[in-house]
Amino acid sequence: MTLSPDLLAILACPEDKGPLYYVQDEDLLYNPRLTRAYRIHDDIPVMLVEEADTLDDDEHRRLVSLIESSGIEPTFER
Template identity: 65%
Template sequence: MTLSADLLSILACPDDKGPLYFIAQESVLYNPRLTRAYDVRDGIPVMLIAEAATVDAAEHERLMSIIAEQGIEPTFDAASDD
């Protein structure tokens, strides 16, 4: 499942308001700062903090490896929004 570039460009973590990484093969938007994963169900991001999963260190490393290997960019550049 893919998300449109327009949608991805405006998605932010509802908790810390920072960028996310969309890992399509996992159907998840990931916030490495909070080690929190938001599901994407039927093409719809579920951006509810209460429904997010906090991942352990091993899962964080696995997700970060996927992000690095695939060159996944964050949903937006936080530095340019200052």
């Protein structure tokens, strides 16, 4: 199941309040500015900073490449 467009339109990183990228195939919302991934469990985004995964450089580059090649848009524009 995918997250609804209405929900995505209001989701922001709880730490820097910026937009996220919804990587549906990996069930996560990604903040490339902080290299932080917020997991989605049972179709519910877990938007707690202390529950987020901070990614290493290789995983960050992989996700950014995936986002760019898939044309994934941010949840909102600043």
